Amino acid sequence: MFDKSVELFPIKQEIAYLANCGVSPMFSGAAAEMAAFCNARMLKGIAPIMDYPDILDSLRESLATITGAAPLNFAFMKNTAEAMSIIANGYPLNEGDEIISYVHEYPSNHYPWLIQQQRGAKLVLLDDIDPIGNLAPGKPRGWSLDDLERATTDRTRIVAISHVQFTSGFAADLAAVGEFCHSRGIDLIVDVAQSLGALPVRPEEFHISALAGSGWKWLLGPVGAGVMYTSPEFRAKIKITMTGPNSMTQGLNYLDHTWSLLDDARRFEYSSVQLSYAAALDKSLKLFCKYDPADVRDEIFRLQDLFIDRVDTDRYRPLIFAPANRSGILSMETDADIDTILTTLAEQGISLSSRGGYLRIAPHFYNDDAEIIRTAEALNAL
Ligand SMILES: Cc1ncc(COP(=O)(O)O)c(C=O)c1O
Numbered sequence: 001m002f003d004k005s006v007e008l009f010p011i012k013q014e015i016a017y018l019a020n021c022g023v024s025p026m027f028s029g030a031a032a033e034m035a036a037f038c039n040a041r042m043l044k045g046i047a048p049i050m051d052y053p054d055i056l057d058s059l060r061e062s063l064a065t066i067t068g069a070a071p072l073n074f075a076f077m078k079n080t081a082e083a084m085s086i087i088a089n090g091y092p093l094n095e096g097d098e099i100i101s102y103v104h105e106y107p108s109n110h111y112p113w114l115i116q117q118q119r120g121a122k123l124v125l126l127d128d129i130d131p132i133g134n135l136a137p138g139k140p141r142g143w144s145l146d147d148l149e150r151a152t153t154d155r156t157r158i159v160a161i162s163h164v165q166f167t168s169g170f171a172a173d174l175a176a177v178g179e180f181c182h183s184r185g186i187d188l189i190v191d192v193a194q195s196l197g198a199l200p201v202r203p204e205e206f207h208i209s210a211l212a213g214s215g216w217k218w219l220l221g222p223v224g225a226g227v228m229y230t231s232p233e234f235r236a237k238i239k240i241t242m243t244g245p246n247s248m249t250q251g252l253n254y255l256d257h258t259w260s261l262l263d264d265a266r267r268f269e270y271s272s273v274q275l276s277y278a279a280a281l282d283k284s285l286k287l288f289c290k291y292d293p294a295d296v297r298d299e300i301f302r303l304q305d306l307f308i309d310r311v312d313t314d315r316y317r318p319l320i321f322a323p324a325n326r327s328g329i330l331s332m333e334t335d336a337d338i339d340t341i342l343t344t345l346a347e348q349g350i351s352l353s354s355r356g357g358y359l360r361i362a363p364h365f366y367n368d369d370a371e372i373i374r375t376a377e378a379l380n381a382l
Pocket of ligand 1: 166
């Protein structure tokens, strides 16, 4: 059912690429689109920009298809940190308001909240859950809904968490967290850099106020292309801190300086954007539009299960979470030196990655059984 061909993913010729949670390979259609756009500009100047169907609108349509949310709730961003900063800096926080996050978040979802302390807000960090069986003492693991409930006070305004933790692969159960935040009138803001393209992300169903993510991991797009989602009610609360011609209704009428903000998420795009990146990311998204996100997730889990079945789990001990907390990242503990493992495997044309003291395997739908088996066997042979 999934197109796993070398034509679409030329990297497969040389490498079993299982580091899709790091920088993934670009989908060939996206790379071609980016090159074509740059080439046309080189030869024709502004003409390709005018000729292209509206790239950003097309991107919004694709994101809407994948997530079930309305297109005009999406904005094209450079990265997760840019989207998170626009949200955090514009959020109406008062002295003593509280933001809850997790102690081992990726920096793009940490610093934008940390600096809200300058406004007198408090950043409350959830600690780790207990070690998983006898695994992962002293390493990032994940957090619990019970701890979130205990940390919540009548000053809690925001819960800002990653859907999937980049270290352990722990996935938040967004349905449960969304329900909780909704019942307490708290805005749930989710970093989806490690989930969009790998797991279903349905912001409206999960009562999510805003999403921020990057396009160069599970979405197989360019580095420096990201996305932001805001619900209309949430957007109305966000003060504008970045603005320019593209925030406004008057479009190309640059000498009309009326303060006339667009109602929809385009207001956050503020000025000229990396159009070639947007065109490329849209090409990737169109590939994902062909598949049901639940099928993509199931294929990723099937490949992980095959790996667990074949690898020596005494030496490479996988962190197994409850089904609702499972993700595209399977992290493992090992007593062996992880840097040596990565270098040795790289010499054999196998790409894995490491963060937070774990060895990570992160297959995507384009990987196949032979790549997984080859990787397990290479690890067992070390
Ligand atoms: C959870 C998470 N968020 C965000 C990012 C990337 O952030 P940005 O898009 O700001 O580069 C990563 C990259 O590893 C990540 O793992």
